[in-house]
Amino acid sequence: MAEVVFVAVDLGAESGRVLAGKLQDGKFTLEEIHRFVNGPVRIGEHLYWDVLRLWTEVKNGLTLAVQKFGSQVVSIGVDTWGVDYALLDGRDELVGNPYHYRDRRTEGMMEAAFERVSREEIYRRTGIQFMRLNTLYQLLAMVKTKSPQLRIARTFLMMPDLFHFWLSGEKVNEFTEATTTQFYDPRKGNWAKYLLRKLGIPTRLLHCPIVPAGTVLGDLRQGVADEIRASHRIQVVAPASHDTASAVAATPLSDENAAYISSGTWSLVGMELRQPIITDRSLATNFTNEGGAYGTFRFLRNVTGMWLIAECRRQWAKEGNEFTYEKLTQMANEAPPFKCFIDPDDPRFLAPENMLDAIKSFCRKTGQPEPETVGEFVRCCLEGLALKYRWVIERLEELTGKTVSTIHIVGGGSQNWLLNQFTADATGKVVVAGPVEATATGNALVQAIALGYLGSHAELREVVRRSFELRTFEPRPDERWQQAYERFVQWAH
Known part of the structure; x- marks a missing residue:
C-alpha cells in the first residue's frame, strides 16, 4: 500500500x-x-x-x-x-x-x-x-x-x-x-x-x-x-475529539482488565468499559463516565497531573532558574524518599499563584516537613502522584469488580521514567509505558478507520503495538510505600 x-x-x-x-x-x-x-x-x-x-x-x-x-x-x-x-x-x-x-x-x-x-x-x-x-x-x-x-x-x-x-x-x-x-x-x-x-x-x-x-x-x-x-x-x-479519548483509543491495552493512565497536564486514570457505571458508590468516589471510541466508555477519575511539575518549573524560571524536565527528574531521583508528599487533588493546587508556596502550605497543614531543594519539591509531587494512582486503581477494582492486570501509561507523562517506576512500586502492578504520542496516534488512526484504511479498533491497536517501542516497569518490593500510603489515605480527596 x-x-x-x-x-x-x-x-x-x-x-x-x-x-x-x-x-x-x-x-x-x-x-x-x-x-x-x-x-x-x-x-x-x-x-x-x-x-x-x-x-x-x-x-x-x-x-x-x-x-x-x-x-x-x-x-x-x-x-x-x-x-x-x-x-x-x-x-x-x-x-x-x-x-x-x-x-x-x-x-x-x-x-x-x-x-x-x-x-x-x-x-x-x-x-x-x-x-x-x-x-x-x-x-x-x-x-x-x-x-x-x-x-x-x-x-x-x-x-x-x-x-x-x-x-x-x-x-x-x-x-x-x-x-x-x-x-x-x-x-x-x-x-x-x-x-x-x-x-x-x-x-x-x-x-x-x-x-x-x-x-x-x-x-x-x-x-x-x-x-x-x-x-x-x-x-x-x-476523530475521538476529546484528547484523552484519542489517547485511550491508541492505548495497546493488553486485556479487558488492563487500566490506563493518560498522563499529561491531567492524569486520567481508568478502564475501558462497554457500559457506564452510575451508582451511589461511583458518585461517592467521584468517578466519571466519559465517552470513548467505538461504543466504549472511559470509566475514570481525573487526577491533577504533570501540571504540578510544570507550574513548579514555571515558578523557578520566574526566579531565574531554568531546568529541563530531564534534569528535574534526575534531581528528584537523588532526593531523599518519602520526606513529604502531596494529594495532587487538593484544591490549593488547581490554580495557585505560586505552586511552590501551595506545596509548602499543604505540607504544613498535614504535619509534614516542607521540601527545601528543587529535587525534594519534584519528588514530593511524583510520590504524591504515584500514591494517588494507587488510590484510584483500588477504587476502580472495587467499582468494576475486576482485578487490574496491567497499567498502561501513555502521553507525554509516560516519558518520566521515575514516575512510571514509582507507579509500579506504589501499586504493585506491572506498568507498560508508551506510546508517548498516544493522542495524535489515536486521532490519525481513527481517521484511517473512518476512510477504510484500517478495518477495526482491534486492528488499530495491533498497528500501535507493531509501530512503537513500549517499556515495561516491574514493581520493586519496598514496605515504605505501604507506610506512605497509610499516611496518604488520611487526607486523600
Missing part, C-alpha cells in the same frame, strides 16, 4: 501541534509538522482562549503538511481538551472569546446548581465527575451573571467541533467531547435537557447532531483549501 497521510491537529492546554500520521504496510509513524504555544489570555478578571490565533496556527500547519506531502494527505481531524466551548450567533459567527476552564467565574457554581438540582440527580443523569470547571457550571455562571452572550447565541459547539465547523462547514457535537460537559445523558444517548431547564440554561443552543468518533464530516471547505494551497480532495473527519 502506498503511504497515506492523516493530519492530526492536537490542541493542548499549553501547546498545539499539527502532525502527519503516516500509514504504510501496517506500520504507523508520526512526524511533527508545526508546533505553537497555547495558553490562557487574561483580560481584566477573566481568562480566555485566543481561538483565532489557534485557527491561524492550524492553517499554518496544514499549509506545511500539504507542501511536504501533497496528495498523500487524505484527511484532517482535531482533538482538544474537554469542557470548553464556543457560542455562535445566527450568522455562525463567534459570540465573544471562549472562556478558559480555569477562569474563576465558576467559583460557587456547583453549590448554586445543587440548590436547584441535587448532586445525586445530576450524577444519576450524567455519570460525570464533579469539577467546578465542567461546562455545566460554566454555562450556569453565564446564566447567573445574565450574560448577554446567551441572549445572542444560537449554537453551542465544543472546542474541537468549532474547528471542525471552520474546516468543513458542518456543525456537529462529537460524542467523546460532548460527554465531558456534564449534561450528556449516556443512558438516553442525548443531551440531558431536563437538567439544563431546571438550571435555566437555554436548550435551544443544542440543535447540532451528536456524532460518534470516526464520523466523516465532508470535504475541506474550498476557501480553506485555497488558503493552504491544496489542489486535491482532503476530507474532514471527527
Whole structure:
C-alpha cells in the first residue's frame, strides 16, 4: 500500500501541534509538522482562549503538511481538551472569546446548581465527575451573571467541533467531547435537557447532531483549501475529539482488565468499559463516565497531573532558574524518599499563584516537613502522584469488580521514567509505558478507520503495538510505600 497521510491537529492546554500520521504496510509513524504555544489570555478578571490565533496556527500547519506531502494527505481531524466551548450567533459567527476552564467565574457554581438540582440527580443523569470547571457550571455562571452572550447565541459547539465547523462547514457535537460537559445523558444517548431547564440554561443552543468518533464530516471547505494551497480532495473527519479519548483509543491495552493512565497536564486514570457505571458508590468516589471510541466508555477519575511539575518549573524560571524536565527528574531521583508528599487533588493546587508556596502550605497543614531543594519539591509531587494512582486503581477494582492486570501509561507523562517506576512500586502492578504520542496516534488512526484504511479498533491497536517501542516497569518490593500510603489515605480527596 502506498503511504497515506492523516493530519492530526492536537490542541493542548499549553501547546498545539499539527502532525502527519503516516500509514504504510501496517506500520504507523508520526512526524511533527508545526508546533505553537497555547495558553490562557487574561483580560481584566477573566481568562480566555485566543481561538483565532489557534485557527491561524492550524492553517499554518496544514499549509506545511500539504507542501511536504501533497496528495498523500487524505484527511484532517482535531482533538482538544474537554469542557470548553464556543457560542455562535445566527450568522455562525463567534459570540465573544471562549472562556478558559480555569477562569474563576465558576467559583460557587456547583453549590448554586445543587440548590436547584441535587448532586445525586445530576450524577444519576450524567455519570460525570464533579469539577467546578465542567461546562455545566460554566454555562450556569453565564446564566447567573445574565450574560448577554446567551441572549445572542444560537449554537453551542465544543472546542474541537468549532474547528471542525471552520474546516468543513458542518456543525456537529462529537460524542467523546460532548460527554465531558456534564449534561450528556449516556443512558438516553442525548443531551440531558431536563437538567439544563431546571438550571435555566437555554436548550435551544443544542440543535447540532451528536456524532460518534470516526464520523466523516465532508470535504475541506474550498476557501480553506485555497488558503493552504491544496489542489486535491482532503476530507474532514471527527476523530475521538476529546484528547484523552484519542489517547485511550491508541492505548495497546493488553486485556479487558488492563487500566490506563493518560498522563499529561491531567492524569486520567481508568478502564475501558462497554457500559457506564452510575451508582451511589461511583458518585461517592467521584468517578466519571466519559465517552470513548467505538461504543466504549472511559470509566475514570481525573487526577491533577504533570501540571504540578510544570507550574513548579514555571515558578523557578520566574526566579531565574531554568531546568529541563530531564534534569528535574534526575534531581528528584537523588532526593531523599518519602520526606513529604502531596494529594495532587487538593484544591490549593488547581490554580495557585505560586505552586511552590501551595506545596509548602499543604505540607504544613498535614504535619509534614516542607521540601527545601528543587529535587525534594519534584519528588514530593511524583510520590504524591504515584500514591494517588494507587488510590484510584483500588477504587476502580472495587467499582468494576475486576482485578487490574496491567497499567498502561501513555502521553507525554509516560516519558518520566521515575514516575512510571514509582507507579509500579506504589501499586504493585506491572506498568507498560508508551506510546508517548498516544493522542495524535489515536486521532490519525481513527481517521484511517473512518476512510477504510484500517478495518477495526482491534486492528488499530495491533498497528500501535507493531509501530512503537513500549517499556515495561516491574514493581520493586519496598514496605515504605505501604507506610506512605497509610499516611496518604488520611487526607486523600
